[in-house]
Amino acid sequence: MSVPNDQIIRQNVDEVYRSESRRVFATLVRLLRDFDLAEEAMHEAFTLAVTQWAETGVPENPRAWLISTGRFKAIDVLRRRGRLDGLAPDVVRRIEAVAASNDERASHDIEDDQLRLIFTCCHPAIDPMVQVPLTLREVCGLSTDEVARAFLTAPVTMAQRIVRGKAKIRDAGIPFVIPTTSDFPQRLESVLAVIYLVFNEGYSASSGDVVTRADLSGEAIRLGRLLLELLHDPEVIGLLALMLLQESRRNARATDDGDIILLEDQDRSLWNASLIKEGLSLVERSLSTRRFGVYSVQAAIAAVHATAPTAERTDWPQIVALYDALLSLNPSPVVELNRAVAMAMRDGPEAGLVMIDSILARGDLLDYHLSHAARGELCRRLGRVADAREAFNQAISLARQEPERRFLTRRLSEL
């Protein structure tokens, strides 16, 4: 043999690490109820795998081997820390008590450990500022540095947040469980919100390292897929569909210089057809359950756009109807604003403008740059140049992101 055996083993271990490490970690967290101990134990188990598997070969069920080894490594770690007193025997007992029964558990139960971990990291008793990095760190396995880079935050700040999250879980007694039926909808909502937040952080922010930001969207989609594997819920399907359909437009939504290109001006041949195909079939699946919610409806709206050959030949009546459905599920001025824009496409700019003005007259969205930008756009179409100028100026003063300001300034100068 030309390739040395240990090199093959190392490759095997690397493969198993990629496919199994997050699952092994989740199960170890459940068994040990200690994130740091679980992490250390898992790494020791993988280290041992490199030498042991070279002699014995890769075990038939590497995941079970790693969990079982990790469990005993945890005892070693505790012993080394010299903490095998007081609290530790309790942990040891827990490790040993579950050992036997755990070996017999179906792998399906072990899969559930990842779901437990997601629910734990997205627990509403954890600061939302902490939920997101904690999920990326503990569920996705990103390093603290990677999370910090993606959020343009100093690694030390991010590390503090993650430590704070783990301390809260440990000291406040946040359980490592899948929530009970009565709590489930509300708890799932916060999990979906975290995933969508991660996605949007990577999708809409145009500052910072473009590549890492895109990775964040990819990570969110991966989380969405994982969640769907574990949980067949219409809104989980809806969220994944929404993310895929938005992601499909990534290459068309800005120029090489980072200038925004509006949906109506995008080169639709740049849209990613395979992501659209997958997104569309998920939308159908979710809507057919008739138990869908806000994410599915938003995905349905994205689906109408995705299948339209041009902006003009978009099924605007359908989009307005979907916004009506969204408004009934989630009454919010921002949804109303989007509906007004769709109305303008269906019935002409005047109709949309009346609605936007009534939202602003109520005192809603006065500080939201997009309400003024939309107003400016509709005024422009109606030839009301002075009103358009005033609205765009207002929008520019409220916009916080550089590409948005550039876009609005360009719009203003074109009047």
Add this chain to the structure above:
Amino acid sequence: MKYMLLIYSPENAWIPEEWKQCVEVSMQICEEMAAKGQLISAAPLHPVATASTVRVREGKRFITAGPFAETTEQLGGYYLIDVENLDEAISISSRLPPALKGTVEIRPLFKLDGLPAEKHTAESSNTETSLKKFMFLCYDDEEAWRNAGEQAHHAAMHEAVALTRRLDAVSQYISASPLHPVATATSIRVRNGQRIVTDGPFAETSEVMGGYYLILAKDQSDAVEIAAEHSGARAGAVEVRQIFDLTSLQQNE
């Protein structure tokens, strides 16, 4: 795990009829919890107008009338519970009537060795004494303790344990415990039928509640004397509140 539920609401939010109803529902929940062995103790506190706050600086006592902090929503009662995890504590908290108008802050108790066993509320109220029940709310600056170092903190805790033992020896001790740092707090509100769970305490202040004592004393000034002996009074403040005796309420009906 043991938790303290701190009930914050504006004192004037309740008309007498509502308050009575609130007490009835709360007592029912207490009975349920007691049946499951989850209840350690629970009671409303006398209005903040009757509170005294004690600080000790350079050996001198500074006693002020009124609560530690003047706020629109005040601590009106507490529950000490022993449940499986935070989710159970949240589900109990969101059933408490004050969650509808105010906030229930959930604080995990910090397990401190050496404290005397807590006395069951029922036992201590049955004793043939004229002593009244008081709660000490111990406010500390967590940052200051971190800066003071582990040794200083340890010494203060040790001193607090000694105080509880002295009180226990004269049958004036009911229960006491430090709380985990305020970063572990969770706040619960129920509005429009929706449960709102947030990370953090009811109010962000530099001095936060770091522990409590439940004791027996002759009267408010006797209680204040004892409170001044708490080691934390030298760095922070101790608010002394009389416990509202619900047994008297039941007997009157």
